[in-house]
Amino acid sequence: MEDADILFGIYCPPHPQPLLSPEASDGYAKLRQAYDTCRERIENSDADLIIVYSTTWPSIIGHQIQAHPEPEWVHVDDDFHYLGSMPYKFKMDVDFAECLRDSAKERGLHSRTIAYEGFPIDTGSVVALKLLNPDNRIPACIVSSNMYANRAETIVLGKSIRDALAKQGKKAIAVVVSSLSNRMFTEHIDPTEDRIHSPKDDEWNRKILEFFADGRLEDLSQLSREIHGQIRVQKVVAYKPAWWMAATMGQHNNYQGEVLAYEALHGSGGAVVTLTPSSGSFGDKEFDEDDVEYYHGDRDVLDKGML
Amino acid sequence: MPKGEIVLGCLAPHPPHVVYAENPDQNEPVSEGGWETLRWGYNRLARKLKTIDYDxxxxxxxxxxxxxxTHFLGLPEFKSKSVDPVFPNIFRYNYDIKVDVELSEIMREKASEHGIITKMMRNQDFRVDYGTITSCHMLNPDWDKPIVTISSNRNAHYYSAEVMNEQAAALGRACAEAIEESGKKVVLISSHSLSHRHFVTESPLPEDMSREHIYNHSQYVWDMKLVDLMREGKMRELIDILPEFTEQTIAETEAGGLTWMMSAMGFPQYSAEIYGYQSVIGTGNLVAAWDPNAVTREIVL
Known part of the structure; x- marks a missing residue:
């Protein structure tokens, strides 16, 4: 695998409240403040590129990569439409998108670039890019989260990103857009009374944040299946953000972690966290699954088992 | 004012491929056709709709x-472009939709009275989803009737397919009451596939029919089980096994549409009109209708 230059990583939630209604509760304001801190750090970095992996952009046909040079639209969230519209105009790194597509193919993934006027960029990507990079000072690249992909495919996708960064010699910031626990209240609530949906979700979220704060990204990656079973609503096959983040940033625990905010977003766990590569952290877990370099598709075990 | 009524219920799958294959002016990509079994079935049902008086x-x-x-569209007109997030290469559709806001509001009110959490959607920038556009285009390509779109509350994700069934059935009863009260004649549309496992790759030419088949035989057998029950007029029994069907075939019935429509129509005990079944990128798609009028009800296939 090529050596890639990831300056730091950000884990942030997809909900629109920090963008559209930060004043509605102290918690939303704290999340907004944490986004602002990340924005300043991005501005003070010498990054060439922001790479966004958004759990609210599901794909089916392989892995899609946004490659319109200046996607522009007015986005409205399916649930939170009453909070207002989100007009956006972003700047994408088309060269990188195309390089990533090719790198992903070289590792066996089905991938394609998307460059259509009016393509619906998802709520999570819109919120993240508007708050983290409001002036489009740095070009971005958004990748989808394939709804059928599991660990192997997601790890290989992360490694493809490292390949593409190394090929182009670019310094990047990796942004994962995802909740921690993602169970929301199923009724409308007063934002000032927002809280994590259940004590169990809260306890798991805090455990995950301990790992983040200790810089133990690879350990979190290895806990992904457990996290999915414990606190994720089963919309997709797996909790993939930690797999993607570890594979993209480097599969180890040597990070300096900082939890900038942790608050409820309509019951779900919203955290803004940064991870910076360092040499000062450690972990206590060991792989019990193979590392994966190339994706080979379905193994066709059903056919092989037929009498 | 006479009581309103449901004059037809349609199962109308929404793979954007069928609109792409029809090549309407509204859609930007151009195709060489494809998925004829499904489209011709749709075309025949659309002709039947032209013979029915509805509002x-x-x-x-x-x-x-x-x-x-559950959310309801709450503004009289939506005009924009819908780009499919999964298949943008084949669906970029310029739409101009009229909404029956009065009916939408009565439905929301009745649903709320039935204990269902509801919300009217009144943001003019909201983009109408491609499921609504695909199903409505195929059933009424002239777009000469107003619509009401109801969102799918994801009870199957948060709880279980059984809870989804219960809540969708309650929503169906509420909508039936609302329609009666409105005095309007209404066509219901449940927009979804049956089995819903996709292939994760696409052929270079999406309409290459030599590549199209159901994802696996198990999905097909389950789909046919449902078709048989529809032919036999056993909709209560079908809805009862829907949680298992949904789990086994990761079916799009998880959204609750079929349960909602059958509940609103009182779980018909007469045969469904079957218009066509075909796979689209591996998923199982059926066009069917339930006609409460025994005089106009047909055996189509």
Whole structure:
């Protein structure tokens, strides 16, 4: 695998409240403040590129990569439409998108670039890019989260990103857009009374944040299946953000972690966290699954088992 | 004012491929056709709709997914472009939709009275989902009737397919009451596939029919089980086994549309009109209709 230059990583939630209604509760304001801190750090970095992996952009046909040079639209969230519209105009790194597509193919993934006027960029990507990079000072690249992909495919996708960064010699910031626990209240609530949906979700979220704060990204990656079973609503096959983040940033625990905010977003766990590569952290877990370099598709075990 | 009534219920799958294959002016990509079995079935059902007197189409869509209650379109017109997030290469459709806001509001009110969490959607920038557009275009390509779109509350994700069935059935009863009270003649549309496992790759030419088949035989057998029950007029029994079907075939019935429509129609005990079944990128798609009028009810296939 090529050596890639990831300056730091950000884990942030997809909900629109920090963008559209930060004043509605102290918690939303704290999340907004944490986004602002990340924005300043991005501005003070010498990054060439922001790479966004958004759990609210599901794909089916392989892995899609946004490659319109200046996607522009007015986005409205399916649930939170009453909070207002989100007009956006972003700047994408088309060269990188195309390089990533090719790198992903070289590792066996089905991938394609998307460059259509009016393509619906998802709520999570819109919120993240508007708050983290409001002036489009740095070009971005958004990748989808394939709804059928599991660990192997997601790890290989992360490694493809490292390949593409190394090929182009670019310094990047990796942004994962995802909740921690993602169970929301199923009724409308007063934002000032927002809280994590259940004590169990809260306890798991805090455990995950301990790992983040200790810089133990690879350990979190290895806990992904457990996290999915414990606190994720089963919309997709797996909790993939930690797999993607570890594979993209480097599969180890040597990070300096900082939890900038942790608050409820309509019951779900919203955290803004940064991870910076360092040499000062450690972990206590060991792989019990193979590392994966190339994706080979379905193994066709059903056919092989037929009498 | 005479009581309103449901004059037809349609199962209308929404793979954007069928609109792409029809090559309407509204859609930017151009195709060489494809998926004829499904499209010709749709075309025949659309012709039947032309013979029916109705005021509005009410559609329940899996692609407006809400987790905080059930939402209803609440503005009279939506005009924009819909680009499919999964298949943008084949669906970039310029739409101009009229909404029956009065009917939408009565439905929301009745649903709320039934204990369902509800919300009217009144943001003019909101993009109408491609499920609504695909199903409505195929059933009424002239777009000469107003619609009401109802979001799909994802109870199957948060709880179970059984809870989804219960809540969608309650929503169906509420919508039936609302229609009666409105005095309008309404066509219901449940917009979804049956089995719903996709292939994760696409052929270079999407309409290359030599590549199209169901994802696996198990999906096909389950789909046919449902078709048999529809032919036999056993809709209560079908809805009862829907949780298992949904789990086994990761079916799009998880959104609740079919349960909603059957509940609103009182779980018909007469045969469904079967218009066509075909796979689209591996998923199982059926066009069918339930005609409460025994005089106009047909055996189509």
């Amino acid at each position: 509005a189409l009410v559609i329940f869509t899996p692609h407006w997914q809400t987790y905080i209650g």
